[in-house]
Amino acid sequence: MGSENEKPTFTRMKTGESTVIASHRMQFMPSAVILILGKKLVLQLKDFFLTMQEFFFFSLKAFMAFPKMIRYWRDVLDQATICGTDSIPIVLVSAISIGALLAIEVGNLLEDFGAKTMLGRSTALSIIRELGPLLMGLMLSARFGSRNGAELGAMQISEQIDALRAFGTDPIAKLVMPRLLAALIMFLPLTALSDFAGLQSAAYMADHYHKIDPGIFWNAVYPRLVAKDFVVGFLKAPVFAIIITLVSCFNGFSARGGTAGVGRSTIKGIVVSSGLVLIANFYVSKIVLENM
Amino acid sequence: MIELRNVSLKYGEKEILKKVSLTVCDNTIKAILGPSGVGKSTILKLMLGLIKPNSGQVLVDDTDITPLKESALYGIRRKMGMVFQGNALFDSLTISQNLGFFLRENMNLPEEEVNRRVTEQIQFAGLEGYEDQLPESLSGGMRRRVAIGRALIFKPHMILFDEPTAGLDPVSSKKILSLISSLRHHNNLGAVIVTHIIDDVFNVADSVAVLYQGEIIFDDVTEKLHESKHQFIQSILSDKILEL
Ligand SMILES: Nc1ncnc2c1ncn2[C@@H]1O[C@H](COP(=O)(O)OP(=O)(O)O)[C@@H](O)[C@H]1O
Ligand SMILES: [Mg+2]
Numbered sequence: 001m002g003s004e005n006e007k008p009t010f011t012r013m014k015t016g017e018s019t020v021i022a023s024h025r026m027q028f029m030p031s032a033v034i035l036i037l038g039k040k041l042v043l044q045l046k047d048f049f050l051t052m053q054e055f056f057f058f059s060l061k062a063f064m065a066f067p068k069m070i071r072y073w074r075d076v077l078d079q080a081t082i083c084g085t086d087s088i089p090i091v092l093v094s095a096i097s098i099g100a101l102l103a104i105e106v107g108n109l110l111e112d113f114g115a116k117t118m119l120g121r122s123t124a125l126s127i128i129r130e131l132g133p134l135l136m137g138l139m140l141s142a143r144f145g146s147r148n149g150a151e152l153g154a155m156q157i158s159e160q161i162d163a164l165r166a167f168g169t170d171p172i173a174k175l176v177m178p179r180l181l182a183a184l185i186m187f188l189p190l191t192a193l194s195d196f197a198g199l200q201s202a203a204y205m206a207d208h209y210h211k212i213d214p215g216i217f218w219n220a221v222y223p224r225l226v227a228k229d230f231v232v233g234f235l236k237a238p239v240f241a242i243i244i245t246l247v248s249c250f251n252g253f254s255a256r257g258g259t260a261g262v263g264r265s266t267i268k269g270i271v272v273s274s275g276l277v278l279i280a281n282f283y284v285s286k287i288v289l290e291n292m
Numbered sequence: 293m294i295e296l297r298n299v300s301l302k303y304g305e306k307e308i309l310k311k312v313s314l315t316v317c318d319n320t321i322k323a324i325l326g327p328s329g330v331g332k333s334t335i336l337k338l339m340l341g342l343i344k345p346n347s348g349q350v351l352v353d354d355t356d357i358t359p360l361k362e363s364a365l366y367g368i369r370r371k372m373g374m375v376f377q378g379n380a381l382f383d384s385l386t387i388s389q390n391l392g393f394f395l396r397e398n399m400n401l402p403e404e405e406v407n408r409r410v411t412e413q414i415q416f417a418g419l420e421g422y423e424d425q426l427p428e429s430l431s432g433g434m435r436r437r438v439a440i441g442r443a444l445i446f447k448p449h450m451i452l453f454d455e456p457t458a459g460l461d462p463v464s465s466k467k468i469l470s471l472i473s474s475l476r477h478h479n480n481l482g483a484v485i486v487t488h489i490i491d492d493v494f495n496v497a498d499s500v501a502v503l504y505q506g507e508i509i510f511d512d513v514t515e516k517l518h519e520s521k522h523q524f525i526q527s528i529l530s531d532k533i534l535e536l
Contacts, residue, residue: 163380166340167394167446168366174397 051254058172058253059246062180065173075178083144083179084186090143091190092197094135099127099198103205111210119212120220123202128225128233129285132195137240137277140187145248145273148179149266152252157262161253176249183241191237228292232285239280247273293318294339294372294450294484299348301334308334310506311348318449318482321472323497323514325487325528330503332486333377336452339484340374341365370398373443377454379435381427381442388414388423391441399446413441417471433464440471450482451475457492469495490528493517 069076102123110116152175155161164171199221206212251269255261294316301309308331316322316339326332337343338350341357349356352368360368381390392410395401401409414420417437427435436456443451456472457465473496475481485497493500493514500517502510504524510517517525 158378158383159376159380160382162337162342163374163376163382165342165362166369166374166376167442168370168398169394170362 054254055246055250058176058250059242061170061172062176062246062249065170065177066181068170068173068177069181072174072178075174076181079178079182080186082147083140083183084190087140087143087186087190088193090139091136091194094139095127095132095194095197096201098131098135099123099201100205102126102131102198103202104209107206107210107212116210116212117216118220119206119210120203120217121224123206124199124221124225125229127198127202128195128229130233130281132198133191133233133236133240134277134281135198136187136190136194137236137244137281138274140183140190140240141244141248141270141273141277144179144183145244145270146266148245148248149252149255149269150262152249153255153262153265156253156255157258171253176245176253179249180242180245183245184238187237187241188234191234195233228288231292232288235288236281236284239284240277243276243280244273247276293351293353293482295349295351296335296338297349297351299338299345299350301331301338301343301345307506309345312503312506312508314501314508314511316450316482316484319476319480320498321476321483321485321496323485323487323493323500324503325490325493325500326503328488331506332488332503333454335503336374336454336484336486339452340369340372366398370446371448371450373446373448373451375436375439375443375451375453375456377458379427379439381435381438383427386424386426387419387430387438390427390438391445394442395445409445413445416444417441431464432460433467436460436464436468437471440468444475444479447479448481450484453483453485453487455487455489456485457487457489465492472496 103119106122106126107116107119110119110122152161155175161171161175164174203214203217206217207214248266248269251265251272255265257264296312296314298311298313299309300307300311312335314324314335324332324335334343338345339352341350341360344358348358350358352371355368357365357368382393385393388410391413392406395406395409414423417440419434419437419441422430422434427438430438440451440453440456453472456468460468469492472483472485475483483496485492487493497514499513500510501508502517502522502525509522510520510525518529520526
């Protein structure tokens with residue numbers, strides 16, 4: 001019955017053949033393009049979610065390997081030196097320059113309002129809550145993240161990671177867990193250092209550039225700081241540690257295709273982790289400041 | 293014994309292995325011959341459980357390893373030693389540290405026993421005097437011998453070689469091949485040799501499987517290779533090296 005109903009429709013279409021074909025031609029191009037683009041999009045989305053799933057399990061395994069920290073304490077120490085001690089210069093340089101700039105610019109601004117005595121407070125807040133941890137995070141993402149991406153990527157393409165597995169060693173416990181733990185431990189003191197250096201350089205600039213007495217500057221800093229300010233700032237350290245280490249290590253582990261592949265995966269690790277650090281910075285501030 | 297049963301594997305849309313079946317017996321040397329990119333390394337990784345097939349089974353000593361979890365696979369992998377194509381030595385460790393690395397990692401052996409086994413491998417591979425060098429300062433042939441020593445140190449009963457002579461000069465190749473054939477006589481070891489160089493096959497292998505376009509087109513004792521009528525095998529027999 002159904003087919004009999006369809007037949008007349010078909011013939012009717014045939015009678016208006018020329019118009020059908022004309023309109024069909026006009027629609028053909030865009031619809032084919034949309035179809036191809038759509039297919040591509042679906043494939044990419046599928047790829048994206050597969051990668052996300054892999055990343056999730058990778059992260060889970062890294063955390064589950066924490067009990068093995070006793071066995072790999074040497075690797076943890078090595079990594080703590082690399083991401084902690086060795087990163088001190090770059091963190092100091094960036095914190096000092098931003099602290100100084102902030103003091104000069106904000107000082108100029110406050111001067112217009114005749115509120116120069118507030119310089120200590122405003123720089124302290126922006127450094128401790130935002131700039132100290134953020135700069136530390138970005139610097140470490142470049143320094144520690146690139147090192148992880150390149151080192152693990154090179155190990156991946158030279159089959160060293162396969163070799164670990166082939167001989168019965170869990171590469172995530174051996175390579176990723178120590179990096180994650182070291183970052184979790186070291187990022188806190190690095191944040192403190194970044195805050196301290198930034199504030200000191202701001203105080204120096206306030207004194208020498210704006211002629212604000214250090215006593216007045218620090219008086220506007222210490223008594224006004226509350227627990228919340230430190231929570232916002234220091235909560236970022238472990239969040240950044242997790243983001244930077246896991247993203248860069250994951251990209252290193254996924255390196256494919258020779259030395260160019262290592263380059264690609266290293267770049268991807270840095271770009272993604274820096275982006276995520278910026279996003280996380282915003283959300284940690286928002287969530288803590290709204291809820292405390 | 294290692295056995296592949298109807299193993300198929302795809303990377304994305306690309307079909308690498310199509311229902312491959314293959315048996316490697318203990319105490320024999322089996323070669324897998326095929327052009328570059330055909331999936332030879334992939335087969336070795338399947339045997340170790342480093343990757344899983346899309347379908348089919350991989351049996352190691354009659355245990356199907358395809359459903360096993362990573363932690364369960366560690367014990368099984370230790371029955372096999374693997375020599376990777378690029379050696380995969382740890383470039384920040386010295387030769388003796390490379391050799392002892394997995395003993396220290398995965399076996400609770402006393403340090404004297406570890407040192408004893410490391411010395412044994414150093415002697416076997418003829419690496420005396422290079423114990424404290426880094427891999428990068430060694431020649432290609434020596435690095436290959438370190439990789440073989442590292443694979444032997446667990447005393448496996450099967451050893452897997454991925455292109456053992458690729459990239460080596462003829463003299464080093466010969467040394468490696470004689471090392472491989474001495475393994476069976478001295479240690480009663482079975483071996484799988486993956487290669488694209490047909491001379492390797494005739495030099496050491498008891499039997500050979502030829503992998504071509506995802507399928508096994510020949511699987512028999514080495515001598516019978518000449519009797520094969522397959523066009524691809526005929527062409528490689530005349531050209532000696534597969535550069536496809
Ligand atoms: N992880 C991977 N992802 C996608 N394709 C891969 C991967 N590993 C290998 N391949 C592809 O599988 C094919 C077989 O690879 P391989 O087993 O290394 O070949 P060979 O016989 O040279 O050892 C190659 O075409 C390679 O590009
Ligand atoms: Mg290969």
